[in-house]
Amino acid sequence: MFDLELRNQLLTVPISHARIQLAQSPACILDSLFGLAKFMVEPTIDVDLVFTSGVYLNNVSDNPARQRLSLLQREAEWRLGFEKIFRRIAHGDKNDVFCLDRSAFAFVSWDEQITSCWHEFDALxxxxxxxxxxxASVRETMDxxxxxxxxxxxxxxxxxxxxxxxxxxxxxxxFTFSRKRLRGDQVMDRVHVVYPGHISTGMLCGLELLLNGQKDVRQLVWINTSEPVAVAEIYHFETTTVARASR
Structure with missing residues (x-):
């Protein structure tokens, strides 16, 4: 067991466009963050909202240039609309009990994260x-x-x-893509992912394949916000510990 304590941490929130109207709407994401406020021991938490995009471009038949451009434009509109609604809600009445200020939020795209360190990404x-x-076992797990x-x-x-x-x-x-600035001798030794669901078997298989046996790999704290009781799972690719706490 471990205690979930969010002190000088970065929360990464991957957002799928397919879920923007549902479990990952601005209101739902903020409700999840408000639910985690009790674990924030000081107001030095930053939040990266990362918008995935490849799923749309990768599923375009024949990928004609015009259709790709249309999808990119639609993605930009979704992202800007989401950010506008999110900021309006985040800085409303609820925020007086929330450990985040206006500078805490960063809105970035999947593609920005990939292109910022292309060679490392390409090797993985x-x-x-x-x-x-x-x-065959990897193929079966992924399929x-x-x-x-x-x-x-x-x-x-x-x-x-x-x-x-x-x-x-x-x-x-x-490779942290956040605008977060560490203070003094602070070190970020964990990556906190906030997502409305459990970590998938495909994700675990891939991460173990890429990271097992390597040095200086941060621990992954996967915070599942879909449960009535918050579930945080910590992975360092040798053992897994689950802690449960009321939201």
């Missing part, structure tokens, strides 16, 4: 792809993961899954 992505092609979410294992769905795993691995290897 290729490792995943090659392992999928050569290792089962996709089918669980009613997706056929194909080039496009696998590409997005590998991107998702590789970016998370980059966070754990210390």
């Amino acid at each position: 992505y290729r490792h995943l792809h090659n392992s999928y092609e050569s290792d 089962t993961h996709l089918r669980k979410y009613r997706k056929d294992p194909n080039e496009n769905t696998l590409r997005f899954l590998f991107e998702e795993i590789a970016v998370t691995a980059l966070w754990l290897k210390g």
Whole structure:
């Protein structure tokens, strides 16, 4: 067991456009963050809201230039609209009991995170792809993961899954994309991901493949906000500990 204490931490909130109207609407995300406020022991928490995009581009048939541009424009509109609503709610009446100020939030895209350290990302992505092609057990785990979410294992769905795993691995290897500035001798030794669901078997398989046995890898704290009781799981790719606390 471990105690969830958020002190000088970065909360990373991956946002899927498919969920913006549902479990990851601005109001739902803020309710989740408000629920975690009791674990924030001082007002030095930053929040990165990371908008995924590849799932849409990867599923465009033949990827014609005009259709890709249309999707990129739609993504930008969603992101700007989300940010506008989010900031309006976040700085309303509720915020007087919340440990975040206006500078705490950063809105970034998946593609920004990938291109900012392309060579590192590309090496991780290729490792995943090659392992999928050569290792039957890895292939079975990834395919089962996709089918669980009613997706056929194909080039496009696998590409997005590998991107998702590789970016998370980059966070754990210390490639932090946040604007957060550490103070003094502070060290961020954990990555906190806030998401309305459990970490997937595909994600765990990929992270273990990429990170097991490596040094200086941050611990992953996965905070599942879909449960009536907050569940935080900590992974350092040797053991897993689960702590439960009331939201």
